Each structure stands twice: as structure tokens, then as C-alpha cells.
Amino acid sequence: MLTVRAGAYEAHTADGWSASPATPTAPGGATRCSTAPARNPLADQAAGRFAGAAAEAAARWPRRSANAYPHAYEARWWQFFEAPMAPDLCVVHSAAHNYEDRGGHRGEHGSLDVVQARAPFVLAGRGVRADGMVDRSLSTGRRGPDAGPPARGCRFRPGIGLNGRPRADAYLARQDGDPLTDLLVEGDRPRHVVGFLLDGCNPNTLYRLAESGQAPNVARLMAMGTAFRHGAMAGMPTVTLANHTSLHHRRPSRPPLDPPQRLVGPGLGRGRHHQLPGHLAHGHDPAGPGIETVFEAIRSAEPAAFTAAVNEPADRGATFSTFDFFRRGDIPPFPQPEEIPT
Secondary structure: OEEEEOOEEEEEEOOEEEEEEOOOOOOOOOOOOEEOOOOOOOOOOOOOOOOOHHHHHOOOOOOHHHOOOOOHHHHHHHHHHHOOOOOOEEOOOOOOOOHHHHOOOOOOOOOOOHHHHEEOOEEOOOOEOOOEEEOOOEEOOOOOOEOOOOOOOOOOEEEEOHHHOEEEEEOOOEOOOEOOHHHEOOOOOOOOOOOOOOOOOOHHHHHHHHHHOOOHHHHHHHHHOEEEOOOEEOOOOOOHHHHHHHHHHOOOOOOOOOHHHOEOOOOOOOOOOOHHHHHHHOOOOOOOOOOOOHHHHHHHHOOOOOOEEOOOOOOOOOOEEHHHHHHOOOOOOOOOHHHOOO
16 A cells, blocks of 8 residues: 655555655655565565566466565655645555455556566667667656657757756756666667557567567567666556656656545546546646657757657647547548558
């Protein structure tokens, strides 16, 4: 159970609890978590836990005490509660919850644990280092240390960083994380960039399929670029819209809540996935003012650039967006399968 009380964030389990101040104390860093005499439920933050299909299969429903919670504090726990419309309480189950009589993973979607949070990360193409598989991880949460490589066309400019402090080397108007420039080849900039977000994709499975030859195109990309074995750790909650939105504009995405509704679980209600992006599309970002999408950042640097958001929620500023058609009640002008040349 995660909650906010007396100006601090608290994590409670049956065998212990921990509390942490609501904000990090230094730019790019996190406050060390102060812990009660009992066990700290988030102490284990090993990003490499259960990495690889064999390791995950050997511990299919790990107990909470055997699990890990990478980047739990600064990138994910704090990020969940910091927005003005955030709930006051979040309750999540462990992977082993009711395993014996209900099959395991009941209600776990949205959890902090490493298996739920780990997503694949593969970067390839012109301008990218060809390091292959490396034992690294990154966090996509807004307070995360890594913001991914800078988008094509984005340049340093003054912005707002961690804790609202000014920073001179921002790519976005509000950017708490730092770009992974060590993955790029300096001066070798591509003409086009295409990003794929594989929703609900288990990286252990994806990497195993690539290694076995069953996913040859993924294997080709991994061979010509860099892949993170320990993955990209999703923000909290580890569900689609919260993370796709945060990835595109570095802010968490959650439905606005009225005071009587502030006691909620981590999921997003059915049928709200088109409505929530509408807030962003029309400038009504519930997470606060001064937020910029990656599409807006690119267009700011290169006004003639063409950007497209295909089934992505944080589409504000994109030249073309399928969600924009859906919100208007139209159908995107895509060709039918029989119209595509073979």
C-alpha cells in the first residue's frame, strides 16, 4: 500500500514500512529512504532481478520479499503522487497474491515490481551505437534519471528541471531526467526517426524470440544497435496510458479526480482512453502548466518538421494524429489491406 501522510510518502506492507520526503533533496538525486525498525518493503531495487526468460520462468509468482523494485523512489513512487489530481492511496497486490487458489497475478497490473514494470528497450539505426545487448536499465518515470535519447531536431535550451529548478540544458520545457547521449554517435544524425511502443510486451520473451530466430527483425535491430537487458522501468502505475503519456511529455497521465473520488486503485477506467488524451490535445493538462510534448519540442526547433502520433495519447503538437481523428468521430485515412502494394 502506498499513501501520502504528513508531508511524506509511505509504503506499507504486512511486515514493514518506509517513509520518504515528498521531494528529492538535490537535482538529479533522491533522498535516502528513512525506514522503520521493521523491513523496508522497497529496499531491494536490483534492476537485473528475473532478467532473462529462464530466470523469470524459474520464479513465476515471486513473494513480495523476493521481488525487486528498481527506481522505486525518485522515478516511480514519488511520480505517482506528485500531480495535483493524484489519489491519496494506492493498493496493489503482489505476484504471489492468492496464487494457490486463483492462479496468481490477481490484480497485480499496475504494480511497482520489476516483472510488471520491465519493458523492452531497443535503439537502432543511423546515429546509434552498435553495442548489442548491455546489462543496463532506465526509468521512464518523470523523475527518472534517464529521459531517453534526445529527439531529432531538439536542441539545448533553458527549461525547468527536477523540483521545479531552472536548468540550461533542457530539451523540453519541463524535463527532470537526463538524455542517454552515450548511446548516440556524435554528428551522425538520422533524417527520420520511428519509435515503436510494444504495449504489454515482456522483454524477456521478446529477447528470447529474437535470440531463437523467431523474431528476426527485432534481432536485426538489436544487432545493429543497443538493447537494455534489464529493460525500461515503467512509471507508476505500470499501465498503458500513464506510461505512453509520460514517455511523450515527461508528465504522468491520470484521469482528473474530484475530492470524493480520491481513494482509487492504479487502473484507468474502461472507455476513458480517448477522453484523457483530449485534455492534453486541447491544452488542458491536469498535471500542470508549462508542459511540452516531444512533438512540440521538435516543431519548436524545426518548424517544418513532420511528426506523426499513431495511436499514442500525448499527441498534442503532432502534425498527424490518429487519436485526433477518433476524438472528432472520424476514421484516419489509412489504406485498406487490399490497397497496400505487395
